[in-house]
Amino acid sequence: MNRNDVTEMIVAAKIAKGIKWADVAVKIGLAKEWVTSACLGQMAFTAEQAAIVADTFALPPEAIPVLQAVPYKGSLPTAVPTDPLIYRFYELISVYGTTFKELIHEEFGDGIMSAIDFKMDLQREPHPAGDRVSITMSGKFLPYKTY
Template sequence: MTRNEITEQIVLARLTKGLTWQELADAVGRPVVWTTSALLGQHPIPADIGKVFVDMLGLDESAIAVLAAPPMRGGLPTAVPTDPTIYRFYEALQVYGGALKELIHENFGDGIMSAINFSVDLQKKSHPSGDRVVVTFDGKFLPYDWVSADS
């Protein structure tokens, strides 16, 4: 069974059983964003945690090994996302990406925010004009370290 096939089974089983992503995350003591991303195929899931998910979702035990394997990360079906929710993140980075890059360099120096040593959180915030979505990216700063070939 492929990772994509298992992901489809996970989504179907979660909906059929009426489980929320938060309930799945709570069952293994992991953050909900990480859990959701992992179950959608973006992170390897340690075998002990995979076993909990397999049991909760009624999946075949053979899925545990596939869930534990390093996945092919990233990659959207199109160069520009067409799903409206994902597109809004793309749009926000088009508008604010340059400013964020400049501010990172101004505050930290020449480097990047790690997406490996990283966490992300999503919160709902009440607001008189309508609920707000608060997304927090928390990545380690990695300075560029230009090393010559002779080093």
């Protein structure tokens, strides 16, 4: 049993039982963004978190240590994603990638926005012309240094 097996079990149980990610996040006590990515095999759980997850999705006991091991990350089957929802994020990088680069360098100098010391929040933004998805990302700026 590897992490992919466990992720497939979680996804199947979620669908079969009608569980919501937001509810799992409440049980774990962390943001729904972190908890969902962890359930989808991208983050490592602590022992207590793994026990809650196993209980929630009725996983076998062998799954519990697997949930605690650091996974091989990367959730997508192709380098350019085919799913339209995910592709739109890829398109944003394609269209705005050099803009991100220019504006971050203009404000901070040479360096990057960390994808590790990073958190995000995804919310519904009500709007008369149709509600919007609002995503706030926050990543530590890491400067290149000379040596």
